[in-house]
Amino acid sequence: MMSVETTALVLVLVKIALMLGGIMTAAAYFVLLERRVAAWVQDRHGPNRVGIPLTKIRLMGLGQPLADGLKMIFKEEYIPAQVDRPLYIIAPIVIMTAALAAFAAIPLGSVVPEITQLGIKEPIPLLVATQLDVGMLYVFALSSIAVYGVILGGWSSNSKYSFLGGLRSSAQMIAYELPLGLGILGVVLACHSLRLDAIIQHQADSGVWFVLAQPLGFVVFLVAAFAEAGRLPFDLTECEQELVGGYHTEYGGMKLVLFLTAEFIHMITASFLIVILYLGGWHLWGVTGSGVDVGWVGALLRMAVLMAKTFGLIFFFMLIRWSWPRFRFDQLMSLAWKVMLPLGLLNLVAVAICTELAHPSVAGNWLDSRLGGGGTALFFCVAGWGVAFLGLCAVALTQPMIGDNRPRRNLDLQHVDQQLDFEGRPSAG
């Protein structure tokens, strides 16, 4: 029989292996899903041919990710002459490692029961870094490291498209990191923990998901998460039509795969974070319960709920991609600094005041005695929605369309025609 420490270590290693394998497989198959969704939105077939090799079985294109992976391994390995070689090679490794490592603190469910046959005597949390108290901060920090990958890739390529793409995407990512942090702060303040599993537990215990209590924080966080993941409408990181490929223009083969996979993993991380912070994680009213000890069925059910929510959000990401045009860069920066940052601050202040009022020594007891426990929660939810409504109204009123470039409605066309002759030149006199 193994000692307790060895068992714990083996458990951690098994979790890491499962997690990494799971993410890589998920990323590969989400690429396929994205292509199928794109095809569905655009009313075409998409990749539906590749199935089992050497047979005619197609399996709806499920062999495509494997074939793509193999193809990428055998792609030509080339490094352009002008690049800064060490940085050029390190950049994809940095971005990929950071993207993967964020999952050390992300729970994939609650806990599964102990397996005494294997010598595991305590329930197993579905989380790699079970003891890490700063999980949210850790994920946040790793998401910032992605900026290094982008900057290094863009700079070391020594090509104009890469350079401009790198500058743009790094400016975008750091600008939206502030609203992202503000969105996180509101949730952290309300459940006084940086542990993601504790945040889910808090929502499960109270039954109030944070999207209901802090709708403004949810909007800010959702938008910032889209921008951090570099997805449309914020995909200025690699707007194909303007910058060819953005910061990874000069990359090819496996290094390009690392960049693209890392971007996909960012999207998966963002979906997990949105679900965990604002959409209740594994909690679903009347289905999962909120107790700690749930047995195998409950544990699997919770895992299924969390996965279903995350999957739904990833699907949402994909639909958004094919429904929205891209922002212009000045609009993007204005949105980050002039809309999202003030709204995030407003949300934080509102949450701070609400939680302070709810404290027993301030007004919590008085409110509870007047409204009852549920009434107080409802009161603060209504307050949250009120703040969200007021905030969005204030933005709409104080900041009319930034850089409106729609056709001018007030232009008198006849007047314009009189000024021009029929070939579009200004008429003489």
Added chain:
Amino acid sequence: MVDQALPVLLFLLAAGALSVGMVVVGTLFGPRRATAVKRMPYESGMDPIHDSRRRFDVRFHLVAIAFLIFDVELLFLYPWAVASHHPQGIDAAIAAGAGSGRGVVFCGVLFFLGLVVLGLVYEWKRGVLKWR
């Protein structure tokens, strides 16, 4: 501390090894048929015009500086956000005789946030956030 950090370190190592491994696999199996044209920087098929190490818009610097300031300010708020309602947080500290009350802490944080907002307003008025 070891309990906290060890799984994270192992995960980082594994993730790093996976990334390095993928690059190495690509290097091992990929053919190499470099030509002079292939090794040029990509500029939509034209010959590159000049070096890409050139001056760029100073506004990117401004954004970076503004980000640094605000990000550090936000980082200061995390300890307060966690401790504010934690059973072993501010209440316990006040009960143990540190500080004078919740109201003071709360007003302090609001004052700090006010300074952040003031900084943002100043930045806005100075036109740092304006992109033309």
